[in-house]
Amino acid sequence: MISMYTARTSEIDEIDDAISEIKSQIDFSALKKNSGGIIFCHIDFIESGVVKAICEALPFNIIGMTSMVGADEHGYGLYDLTLTVLTSDEVSFEVGMTNGINHDNYIEEIDNLYKDIRCKVNSDPAMIFTFMPYMREVAGYQVVEAMDKSCHGIPMWGSITNNIDFNYETVQTICNGKFLPTGVAMMFLNGPVEPKFIVSSIPEHNISDNRAIITKSEGAILREINGMPVLEYLANIGLIITKENITTTPIMVYYEHSQKPVALGFYTLFDDGSVLTGGEMPVGASIAVGSINAEGIFESAEDGLVRILDLKDRQATLLLPCVTRYIMLAPDQESELRLINEKLRDSGLPFMMGYSGGEICPMLGQDGKMHNRFHNYTFCACVL
Numbered sequence: 001m002i003s004m005y006t007a008r009t010s011e012i013d014e015i016d017d018a019i020s021e022i023k024s025q026i027d028f029s030a031l032k033k034n035s036g037g038i039i040f041c042h043i044d045f046i047e048s049g050v051v052k053a054i055c056e057a058l059p060f061n062i063i064g065m066t067s068m069v070g071a072d073e074h075g076y077g078l079y080d081l082t083l084t085v086l087t088s089d090e091v092s093f094e095v096g097m098t099n100g101i102n103h104d105n106y107i108e109e110i111d112n113l114y115k116d117i118r119c120k121v122n123s124d125p126a127m128i129f130t131f132m133p134y135m136r137e138v139a140g141y142q143v144v145e146a147m148d149k150s151c152h153g154i155p156m157w158g159s160i161t162n163n164i165d166f167n168y169e170t171v172q173t174i175c176n177g178k179f180l181p182t183g184v185a186m187m188f189l190n191g192p193v194e195p196k197f198i199v200s201s202i203p204e205h206n207i208s209d210n211r212a213i214i215t216k217s218e219g220a221i222l223r224e225i226n227g228m229p230v231l232e233y234l235a236n237i238g239l240i241i242t243k244e245n246i247t248t249t250p251i252m253v254y255y256e257h258s259q260k261p262v263a264l265g266f267y268t269l270f271d272d273g274s275v276l277t278g279g280e281m282p283v284g285a286s287i288a289v290g291s292i293n294a295e296g297i298f299e300s301a302e303d304g305l306v307r308i309l310d311l312k313d314r315q316a317t318l319l320l321p322c323v324t325r326y327i328m329l330a331p332d333q334e335s336e337l338r339l340i341n342e343k344l345r346d347s348g349l350p351f352m353m354g355y356s357g358g359e360i361c362p363m364l365g366q367d368g369k370m371h372n373r374f375h376n377y378t379f380c381a382c383v384l
Contacts, residue, residue, distance in 0.1 A: 001088060001089075001090065001315065002086050002087070002088045002091055002193070002315050002316050002384045003030075003032065003086070003087050003088065003315055003316075004084060004085065004086055004087075004315060004316035004317075004350045004352075004384075005025075005026045005027070005030075005031075005084070005085040005087070005350065006025070006072035006073060006074065006082065006083065006084050006085070006350050006351075006352055007021075007022045007023075007024075007025035007026050007072075007082075007083045007085075008022075008025070008070065008072055008074055008075065008077075008080050008081060008082045008083070009021040009022055009050075009080065009081050010077060010079060010080045010081075011050070012042075012044045012045055012048050012050060012079070013048060015048070015049055015050055015053045018045075018050045018053070018054065018081070019050075019053055019054055019057050022054060022058075022081075022083055023057070025074075026085060028059075030087075031060075031085070031087045032087045032088050032089045033088070033089045034060075034087065034088055034089070034091060034092045034093055035059075035060035035085055035086065035087040035088075035093065036060055036061050036062070036063075036085070036086050036087075036093025036095065036187055036189075037058060037060055037061065037062035037063075037064075037083055037084065037085050037086075038062070038063060038064050038083070038084045038086075038129065038187070038318070038352065039051060039054070039062055039063075039064030039065075039081060039082070039083050039174055040064060040065065040066075040067040040069075040070040040081070040082045040352070040353075040354035041064065041066060041067070041070060041080070041081035041082070041174075042066065042070075042078065042079050042080065042081070042163065042164065043066050043163050043170045043171070043172060044079070045081045046066070046172050046174070046179050050081065051064075051081070051174060051177065051179065052177040052179075053177075054081075054083070055174075055176050055177035056177055060085070060093070061093055061094065061095040061176060061187070062083075062095070062174065062175070062176055062177075063095050063097070063129065063131060063173075063174060063175050063176075063185040063186070063187050064131065064173075064174035064175075064185070065131040065159065065161040065162075065171070065172065065173050065174060065185075065354070066161050066162065066163045066170070066171050066172050067159075067161070067162055067163070067323075067354035067355050067356075068162055068163060068164050068323050068326060068354075068355040069326070069337060069353070069354060069355050070082030070352075070353070070354055071337060071340065071341060071351075071352070071353040071354070072084070072350065072351060072352050072353070073341075073344065073345045073349075073350055073351055075341070076334075076337050076341055076353070078164055082352060082353075082354070084316075084318065084350070084352040086189075086316055086384070088191065090191045090192050091126075091189055091190065091191035091192065091193055092121065092188075092189075092190045092191060093187055093188070093189060094117050094120050094121050094125075094187070094188045094190070095117070095175055095176065095185065095186065095187045095188070096113050096116050096117040096175065096185070096186055097113065097173065097175035097178060097180065097183045097184065097185040097186070098110060098112070098113045098180075098183050098184045098185075099180075099183070100180055100181070100182040100183060101133070101135070101138070101143075101182050101183070101184060102135075102137065102138070102182065103135075103137040103138050106135075106138055106142075106143060106146060106184075107146045107150075109184070110143070110146045110147050110150050110184055111146075111150040113150075113184060113186060114147075114150040114151050114186070115150075117186060117188050118188075121188060121190045122190070123190060124152070124154060124190075125154060125188035125189055125190045126154075126155075126189050126190065126191065126192070126193035126194075126195070127154065127155045127156070127157065127189050127193055127195050128147075128151060128154055128155070128156045128157075128158075128186050128187065128188055128189070129156075129157060129158055129186070129187040129189070129382075130147060130156050130157070130158035130184065130185065130186045130187070130360060131158050131159055131160075131161060131173050131174075131184070131185045132144075132147075132158070132159075132160055132161070132173065132184045132185075132360075133160065133161055133171065133173055133180075133181060133182045133183060133184070134160050134161055134162065134171055134357050134358075135182065139219065139220045139276075139278070139279070140160055140278060140279070140358040140374050141220060141278065141279040141280050141374040142219070142220075143184065144156070144360055144372060144373070144374040145280075147184070147186075147372070148372045153371075153372065155195065155197070155362045155370050155372065156360055156362070156372050157195070157197060157318075157320075157360060157361055157362070157380075157382040158320070158360045159320045159354070159356035159357060159358065159359060159360060160356065160357035160358035160360075161173055161181075161357055162323050162355060162356065162357035171357070173185045193384060194384075195382055195383065195384055196311055196314075196382070196383040196384075197361050197362050197363075197370070197380075197381070197382055197383075198304050198307050198308060198379075198380065198381040198382075198383065199260075199304075199359075199361050199363060199375065199378055199379070199380055200300040200301070200303045200304035200307070200378065200379040200380075201252075201260070201261070201262075201263040201300060201375070201377065201378045201379075202250055202252065202263050202290040202291070202292065202296060202300065202377065203296050203299045203300060203303075206290055206291045206292070206293070206296045207252055207261075207288050207289075207290045208237070208288045208289045208290070209288075210237060210288065210289075211254075211286045211287070211288050212225045212226045212233065212286065212287055212288070213225070213226055213284065213285070213286055213287075214281050214282065214283050214284065214285050214286075214287060215227050215283065216283065217281040217282065217283055219280060219281070220276055220277050220278065220279060220280060220281060221270075221274050221275070221276055221277070221281070222251075222274060222275045222276075222277055222281045223274045225287065229273050229274075230273065230274060230275050231269075231273045231275075232273075234289070237289065239289060241266065241269060241275070242269070243269050246266045246267070246268070246269050246275070247265055247266065247267070247324065248292065248328070249265075249266055249289065249290070249291070249292075250263045250264065250265060250289075250290035250291070250292055250376065250377045251263075251264050251265070251266065251277060251287055251288075251289060251290065252264075252287060252288045252289070252290050253279065253280075253281070253285055253287050254285060254286045254287065254288075255282070255285060255373075256282075256285065257365045257366045257367055257371070258363060258365055258366070258371070258373075259363070259364050259365060259366055260363060261288070262279065262363070262373050262374075262375055263290060263375055263376055263377045263378055264277050264278040264279040264374075264375070264376050264377075265277065265278045265324065265376035265377060266278075278358065278374065278375075278376040279373075279374050279375075279376075290377075292324070292325075292328055292377055293328070294328070294329055294335075297325050297328060297329060297336060298335070298336065298339065300378070300379050301321070301325075301336050301339055301340065301379050302339070303379075304319075304379040304380075304381055305339070305340065305343045305344070307381075308344070308381055308383060309343070309344075309347060311383050314349065314383045314384070315349075315384055316350070316383070316384040317344065317349065317350070317351040317352070317381060317382075317383050317384075318351070318352050318353070318381065318382045318383075319340065319351065319352070319353040319354075319379070319380070319381045320353070320354055320355070320356040320359055320361075320380045320381070321336065321340075321353070321355060321356065321359075321378070321379045321380065322355070322356050322358075322359060322375070322376055322377045322378055322379075322380075323355040323356060323357055324376065324377055325355075325377065325379070326355055337353075340353060356380065358374060358375070358376060359374070359375040359376070359378050359380040360372065360373075360374060360375075361373060361375060361378070361380040361382070
């Protein structure tokens with residue numbers, strides 16, 4: 001059994017006050033044999049030294065990341081720090097982080113990280129929490145693919161780092177007071193853990209009925225659909241993609257053996273007309289174009305929340321909706337936050353939420369097994 005406690009602070013400058021505020025919200029006498037922490041925060045908490053001081057002051061391992069928003073049952077804010085503590089007598093929480101990764105070393109660094117943490121525990125973990133950096137030279141799905149291979153398919157849940165600046169220049173990954181803009185952090189959960197993963201993506205009525213086939217691609221770069229250059233195909237179905245609107249169109253990819261499609265984004269429009277996407281574009285896979293709007297965002301959030309609230313035996317709930325959802329809800333950008341806060345707060349059980357720069361969440365395949373996937377635009381949750 002896992003219990004969950006949350007705490008939050010908006011005190012950035014006075015380190016002692018921030019620590020006191022966090023400690024005052026957690027009953028440390030109620031913590032069990034093993035505990036682990038997760039932090040979502042604004043970059044200022046790292047730069048001021050608050051994150052390092054909190055990690056040093058608390059008697060358990062902590063990982064985390066910068067995120068545009070931190071939320072729990074007590075409230076939310078763009079400039080807050082939110083801490084969740086998971087505690088259990090039966091489940092242990094071991095952590096680690098890579099050195100800075102790049103295109104040349106990320107596979108080796110991730111492999112070494114898994115092996116380093118695995119040496120500290122007696123068996124393979126039941127699941128892994130992970131936070132990874134935003135990198136221009138390595139696609140998010142490639143990092144997830146490397147983690148999946150190193151971790152032998154163990155279910156992973158987490159996010160790409162983000163912050164309130166949309167150019168991702170001030171993002172950090174956190175592990176026990178150490179922080180890196182290009183670090184991958186992991187937390188192993190070893191013991192009797194049966195996580196429930198919830199992915200609520202684009203509503204069905206926001207997905208085109210017209211399916212097409214990827215006929216030319218290179219990793220995450222989409223070149224041809226149905227034998228036509230990608231922009232020509234999209235124009236033929238009435239969708240004009242430009243550098244200004246490229247991030248507003250989801251593409252639904254129906255991977256082989258997946259029960260449901262994965263929502264991915266268009267990232268970069270190249271001069272040759274090809275498009276960099278958020279995930280692998282395998283030749284032969286079928287795709288459909290989706291649309292994202294406020295109504296669809298609320299519908300997927302409400303669907304995800306209903307599925308969470310239906311889990312009556314839940315002890316810990318962590319949420320990572322895509323940060324694009326927050327952006328697309330302008331001018332009322334906090335409307336999804338309010339919905340999540342109201343619904344889960346009223347349930348009387350703790351939860352923690354941050355926004356994600358790219359979601360990492362397993363999905364059930366047609367083989368009945370969970371497969372780690374990288375997502376965009378989705379409402380993702382992990383319930384313990």
